[in-house]
Amino acid sequence: MSGVPAARERPAPTVVAGVVERLARDYGARASTNASVREQHGHGEGLADAALPDVVVFPHTNEEVAAIVRLCNAARVPVIAFGIGTSLEGHVAALYGGVSLDLSQMNRVLEINADDLDCRVQAGVSREQLNAELKGTGLFFPIDPGANATIGGMTATRASGTNAVRYGTMRENVLGLTVVTADGRIVRTGGRARKSSAGYDLTRLFVGQEGTLAIITEIQLRLYGVPEAISAAVGQFPDLRSAVQTVIVAMQHGIPVARIELLDELQMRACIAYSKLAGYEARPTLLFEFHGTAAAVKEQAEMMAAIAADHGGGAFRFATAAEDRSQLWKARHNAWYAALALRPGAMGFSTDACVPISRLADCVLETREDVERSGLVCPIVGHVGDGNFHLLVLFDPNDGEERARAEALAQRVSLRAIRMGGTCTGEHGVGIHKLDALVAEHGDDAVDVMRTIKRALDPNDILNPGKTVPPERRGQA
Amino acid sequence: MSGVPAARERPAPTVVAGVVERLARDYGARASTNASVREQHGHGEGLADAALPDVVVFPHTNEEVAAIVRLCNAARVPVIAFGIGTSLEGHVAALYGGVSLDLSQMNRVLEINADDLDCRVQAGVSREQLNAELKGTGLFFPIDPGANATIGGMTATRASGTNAVRYGTMRENVLGLTVVTADGRIVRTGGRARKSSAGYDLTRLFVGQEGTLAIITEIQLRLYGVPEAISAAVGQFPDLRSAVQTVIVAMQHGIPVARIELLDELQMRACIAYSKLAGYEARPTLLFEFHGTAAAVKEQAEMMAAIAADHGGGAFRFATAAEDRSQLWKARHNAWYAALALRPGAMGFSTDACVPISRLADCVLETREDVERSGLVCPIVGHVGDGNFHLLVLFDPNDGEERARAEALAQRVSLRAIRMGGTCTGEHGVGIHKLDALVAEHGDDAVDVMRTIKRALDPNDILNPGKTVPPERRGQA
Numbered sequence: 001m002s003g004v005p006a007a008r009e010r011p012a013p014t015v016v017a018g019v020v021e022r023l024a025r026d027y028g029a030r031a032s033t034n035a036s037v038r039e040q041h042g043h044g045e046g047l048a049d050a051a052l053p054d055v056v057v058f059p060h061t062n063e064e065v066a067a068i069v070r071l072c073n074a075a076r077v078p079v080i081a082f083g084i085g086t087s088l089e090g091h092v093a094a095l096y097g098g099v100s101l102d103l104s105q106m107n108r109v110l111e112i113n114a115d116d117l118d119c120r121v122q123a124g125v126s127r128e129q130l131n132a133e134l135k136g137t138g139l140f141f142p143i144d145p146g147a148n149a150t151i152g153g154m155t156a157t158r159a160s161g162t163n164a165v166r167y168g169t170m171r172e173n174v175l176g177l178t179v180v181t182a183d184g185r186i187v188r189t190g191g192r193a194r195k196s197s198a199g200y201d202l203t204r205l206f207v208g209q210e211g212t213l214a215i216i217t218e219i220q221l222r223l224y225g226v227p228e229a230i231s232a233a234v235g236q237f238p239d240l241r242s243a244v245q246t247v248i249v250a251m252q253h254g255i256p257v258a259r260i261e262l263l264d265e266l267q268m269r270a271c272i273a274y275s276k277l278a279g280y281e282a283r284p285t286l287l288f289e290f291h292g293t294a295a296a297v298k299e300q301a302e303m304m305a306a307i308a309a310d311h312g313g314g315a316f317r318f319a320t321a322a323e324d325r326s327q328l329w330k331a332r333h334n335a336w337y338a339a340l341a342l343r344p345g346a347m348g349f350s351t352d353a354c355v356p357i358s359r360l361a362d363c364v365l366e367t368r369e370d371v372e373r374s375g376l377v378c379p380i381v382g383h384v385g386d387g388n389f390h391l392l393v394l395f396d397p398n399d400g401e402e403r404a405r406a407e408a409l410a411q412r413v414s415l416r417a418i419r420m421g422g423t424c425t426g427e428h429g430v431g432i433h434k435l436d437a438l439v440a441e442h443g444d445d446a447v448d449v450m451r452t453i454k455r456a457l458d459p460n461d462i463l464n465p466g467k468t469v470p471p472e473r474r475g476q477a
Numbered sequence: 478m479s480g481v482p483a484a485r486e487r488p489a490p491t492v493v494a495g496v497v498e499r500l501a502r503d504y505g506a507r508a509s510t511n512a513s514v515r516e517q518h519g520h521g522e523g524l525a526d527a528a529l530p531d532v533v534v535f536p537h538t539n540e541e542v543a544a545i546v547r548l549c550n551a552a553r554v555p556v557i558a559f560g561i562g563t564s565l566e567g568h569v570a571a572l573y574g575g576v577s578l579d580l581s582q583m584n585r586v587l588e589i590n591a592d593d594l595d596c597r598v599q600a601g602v603s604r605e606q607l608n609a610e611l612k613g614t615g616l617f618f619p620i621d622p623g624a625n626a627t628i629g630g631m632t633a634t635r636a637s638g639t640n641a642v643r644y645g646t647m648r649e650n651v652l653g654l655t656v657v658t659a660d661g662r663i664v665r666t667g668g669r670a671r672k673s674s675a676g677y678d679l680t681r682l683f684v685g686q687e688g689t690l691a692i693i694t695e696i697q698l699r700l701y702g703v704p705e706a707i708s709a710a711v712g713q714f715p716d717l718r719s720a721v722q723t724v725i726v727a728m729q730h731g732i733p734v735a736r737i738e739l740l741d742e743l744q745m746r747a748c749i750a751y752s753k754l755a756g757y758e759a760r761p762t763l764l765f766e767f768h769g770t771a772a773a774v775k776e777q778a779e780m781m782a783a784i785a786a787d788h789g790g791g792a793f794r795f796a797t798a799a800e801d802r803s804q805l806w807k808a809r810h811n812a813w814y815a816a817l818a819l820r821p822g823a824m825g826f827s828t829d830a831c832v833p834i835s836r837l838a839d840c841v842l843e844t845r846e847d848v849e850r851s852g853l854v855c856p857i858v859g860h861v862g863d864g865n866f867h868l869l870v871l872f873d874p875n876d877g878e879e880r881a882r883a884e885a886l887a888q889r890v891s892l893r894a895i896r897m898g899g900t901c902t903g904e905h906g907v908g909i910h911k912l913d914a915l916v917a918e919h920g921d922d923a924v925d926v927m928r929t930i931k932r933a934l935d936p937n938d939i940l941n942p943g944k945t946v947p948p949e950r951r952g953q954a
Contacts, residue, residue, distance in 0.1 A: 115835035158674040169672045187922045193831040194863045195646045196900035197635040200927045204681030225731040254702045354670040358592035386671045423673035445664045450677045456933030
């Protein structure tokens with residue numbers, strides 16, 4: 001994991017004071033320098049990446065965001081978009097102080113176009129809120145990163161989660177955006193047509209830019225009809241290789257599974273204990289979900305069960321009733337807390353490797369061996385239909401040597417995925433922790449193209465400085 | 478349609494002569510100043526958009542492309558990527574002379590990763606060539622813009638075609654790229670993982686940039702398993718509204734149709750005559766194709782037939798045998814020639830509106846009325862599952878007034894689509910003909926962001942100058 005990049009400096013205290021004063025005048029109680037508010041906005045849910053902003057401001061409109069950004073740009077004071085604080089890679093840490101722009105009060109669903117299967121929301125709408133507001137329309141928004149993140153944050157990090165294998169990621173599901181540029185202009189990108197060849201794809205450029213090129217304030221999203229039928233199934237396998245091979249074969253056959261989640265033996269043991277899952281064994285396990293017509297769901301589940309049986313998966317256990325499915329997915333969503341409970345007092349963080357599906361078994365099994373050699377406790381969960389898996393790395397926060405070992409292990413996981421033609425981050429983003437891995441993955445020249453774009457769109461380096469793209473050329477990791 | 482933008486000037490003849498001389502020395506017969514070769518490279522299949530390059534060069538490797546671009550950049554001489562010349566929007570016209578970079582000899586399929594359903598090809602590979610080379614692997618590349626375009630050209634224009642409704646466009650199907658930047662660096666973008674949050678989405682930025690930000694030399698593509706079953710069906714409708722409403726309802730129900738093509742009464746009449754289609758009437762017609770397991774295809778076709786029957790579509794005529802399907806799709810692919818045959822001696826061009834599906838009936842019917850008022854002969858075909866349709870505008874090339882009327886009609890179609898929340902170009906691109914429409918669609922500020930990116934990545938304006946993004950702010954059309 002990288003240290004803080006050195007290219008930028010904090011603005012002078014008098015300059016910051018001027019900005020704070022102006023914000024207090026314009027926004028009153030919606031501009032806070034309260035220590036606990038600043039502390040809350042200085043970190044996400046990642047590891048020890050806190051850095052406090054000087055002030056937190058809560059805008060209500062695009063125009064307010066634009067005014068705040070213009071103020072910061074004139075003063076060259078950093079401005080860092082903040083949603084709900086579930087980032088795992090240090091995205092919201094105010095490395096050089098400045099303004100935390102909390103978008104959580106911009107939380108209106110602006111329009112639902114049921115006939116076109118799309119909607120427009122403000123950046124602070126959370127995914128659970130959106131799905132609650134869609135109740136009764138027959139539509140839903142599928143992307144589910146686990147945390148109840150904001151749509152703005154999910155867009156900014158190109159998030160995905162358990163059912164990206166069927167519905168894609170934020171990259172595929174954002175139709176258009178409203179953003180505020182570094183010079184404080186309100187810009188609409190994309191549109192509501194399902195395809196377009198009209199000019200540069202600014203929408204995709206702003207999805208995944210982590211608030212470093214523009215502040216995302218509104219998102220036009222694709223929606224989907226709630227499937228006629230949903231069915232879940234659990235397969236348990238004699239070993240990790242068999243479980244992963246089952247996934248590979250299913251993907252190669254093009255079975256349109258909505259979710260395939262892997263839990264290794266250790267993670268399954270943790271989930272059984274934490275979530276009181278009855279009737280399951282602590283063995284490598286796949287959770288499946290199928291969406292479609294009743295006939296299609298039945299056909300998919302049968303094909304999947306046949307492939308699993310070929311790999312020693314035994315009989316599937318089906319969960320068709322909504323409450324059974326809900327228990328299963330709740331256990332999956334709580335995997336992180338279940339893992340932490342394996343080792344009370346430990347801290348943890350997650351790796352995020354994603355590889356071409358043919359390399360998934362190699363990558364998972366080599367990683368499992370690497371974990372064993374490391375002596376660390378690290379369960380594995382994964383959105384394996386995409387080739388994406390997470391190692392939940394636990395360590396004793398009071399043991400510096402163990403922490404270094406944990407970070408070295410994580411670094412090896414990133415480089416292993418890259419070596420296998422994959423990526424260091426399937427869905428969490430770069431933030432401050434993966435700057436070196438980004439260079440290892442894309443090479444100096446591609447990162448230099450990114451840097452050129454950053455400099456062109458944010459010449460004063462005010463937008464979330466120190467994140468996503470290293471400010472200067474570095475040697476490859 | 479826009480005139481030629483004025484911001485750039487032709488390089489001095491002595492400068493061009495120096496570049497030509499150097500290319501002749503380095504590439505021998507692969508650098509041609511032959512008049513007919515230059516003429517062939519000065520236009521696509523669009524309307525009257527010819528402008529000759531000074532020289533045409535045929536590189537064989539990324540390194541040669543990089544060397545040529547470096548030479549041009551040093552001399553500030555334009556360089557225009559050329560595939561196979563099927564562009565419809567003037568993309569390859571050498572507005573300021575310079576070098577036409579013909580990539581057709583870079584036509585190798587570099588790797589096929591059947592286990593990962595992906596491949597890497599050089600930019601000059603055509604889509605038919607790729608599918609021929611995939612024979613026997615059980616895989617295919619679905620994107621089909623009609624013309625046997627190169628994969629490089631399809632990537633550069635963000636092309637799609639008849640089955641984008643199921644498989645997406647080039648935006649969704651390009652996993653990564655090798656490009657040469659304006660300063661002559663060879664840069665790899667993206668990767669082989671199905672998803673990634675690692676940095677800015679350079680791949681999507683370079684898909685659809687029409688050779689104005691970088692030269693695309695290699696493309697990593699998604700592939701798909703050849704469906705177990707394919708079935709085609711034809712529905713004929715009492716009027717245009719009924720046909721379009723059938724499509725809208727099918728899309729809102731989420732039926733995963735692989736293709737839905739609309740032919741209006743006039744186009745159907747033209748196709749019956751041109752392609753000797755027996756047993757069909759000259760009425761508004763939908764062609765469907767269904768892909769999947771045998772059971773899934775049957776279920777989709779039944780659902781679709783029920784929706785069509787609700788809209789007066791009568792009984793479907795099915796074509797399950799490959800040769801029957803082939804005749805049908807050949808007739809569709811020849812729609813353009815069939816349309817031209819409606820009016821011997823006429824020239825034609827195609828509009829490319831794409832709207833949110835709920836507005837499709839309004840847009841098509843208003844356009845049909847507009848055509849009637851115009852007195853022109855303009856059949857309609859459409860990839861209507863995406864909300865995309867083409868008006869094939871025929872006019873007498875010797876009648877200036879009629880041509881002006883034809884262009885005014887096309888302009889109204891673009892603006893109508895934009896007004897309905899859609900785009901002026903679903904799949905053909907901007908080129909030189911839609912620069913004003915681009916501003917009308919995205920607004921001055923968004924276009925200014927595009928221009929900022931163009932200037933940052935191509936400061937000497939050597940890459941396909943005068944295309945895609947207007948060089949200076951214009952008033953909205």
